[in-house]
Amino acid sequence: MKTSTDLVRDYLSAVERESSALPADRRQELLADLAEHIEVARAERPDTATGEILAELGDPRTIAATALAESVGAAAWAPPADSAPTQGRRGKVHPLVPLLMLTLSLPFMMVFPDLPGPLIGVLFRIAGAVLLCTSVHWTAVQKTTGVLLTAVVPSAVIATWNLSGAPSGTPALVANLVTLALLACTATWLWRVRRA
Numbered sequence: 001m002k003t004s005t006d007l008v009r010d011y012l013s014a015v016e017r018e019s020s021a022l023p024a025d026r027r028q029e030l031l032a033d034l035a036e037h038i039e040v041a042r043a044e045r046p047d048t049a050t051g052e053i054l055a056e057l058g059d060p061r062t063i064a065a066t067a068l069a070e071s072v073g074a075a076a077w078a079p080p081a082d083s084a085p086t087q088g089r090r091g092k093v094h095p096l097v098p099l100l101m102l103t104l105s106l107p108f109m110m111v112f113p114d115l116p117g118p119l120i121g122v123l124f125r126i127a128g129a130v131l132l133c134t135s136v137h138w139t140a141v142q143k144t145t146g147v148l149l150t151a152v153v154p155s156a157v158i159a160t161w162n163l164s165g166a167p168s169g170t171p172a173l174v175a176n177l178v179t180l181a182l183l184a185c186t187a188t189w190l191w192r193v194r195r196a
Contacts, residue, residue: 004049007051008035008038011038011054012034014061015034015063015064017060018064018065019063019064019067023071030063030067037057038053093131093135095135096191098135099128099132099190101128101131102132102150105121105122105124105125106121106154106176106179106183107121107180108124109121109122125150125151125155133147137195138193138194146186150187153182154179154183161175
């Protein structure tokens with residue numbers, strides 16, 4: 001006749017055998033948890049037979065299958081061990097760089113209206129938008145809003161103004177100042193909502 005210690009040992013051996021597909025550390029953790037649970041149950045209910053406590057835990061095959069399913073599910077949803085969380089990751093470019101590039105793109109176009117000024121302004125705007133989109137300092141919604149307000153809308157306004165044949169002068173200056181204010185306000189907002 002088997003003693004209660006033999007029953008527990010046989011039960012844990014069966015669980016270990018059935019859970020051989022688990023990683024060794026996870027298998028040892030499972031066995032330790034089961035052994036502790038059995039010990040606590042035996043201490044709390046000394047009148048209950050050990051076989052009854054083991055029957056309440058369930059079939060070793062079912063326990064192993066459940067642990068394996070949980071382990072596979074956790075591995076499928078877990079990030080790789082060597083990857084850092086996005087919030088903890090440091091960006092390679094300081095968050096001020098794309099904001100300055102986007103904001104200073106318009107003054108280059110206004111101060112140097114000849115060929116190099118607009119070209120430098122467009123390049124600044126494109127580079128700033130790319131750096132903003134690839135940065136880890138903002139969420140996707142903040143990036144989209146930032147690109148729309150600092151690159152797309154000002155470019156569309158400037159292109160529409162230039163294609164309409166509107167005269168340059170006071171109205172153009174007012175439009176440029178309003179656009180510059182939009183760029184500065186958006187850059188300030190992005191600076192305040194950035195992740196450290």
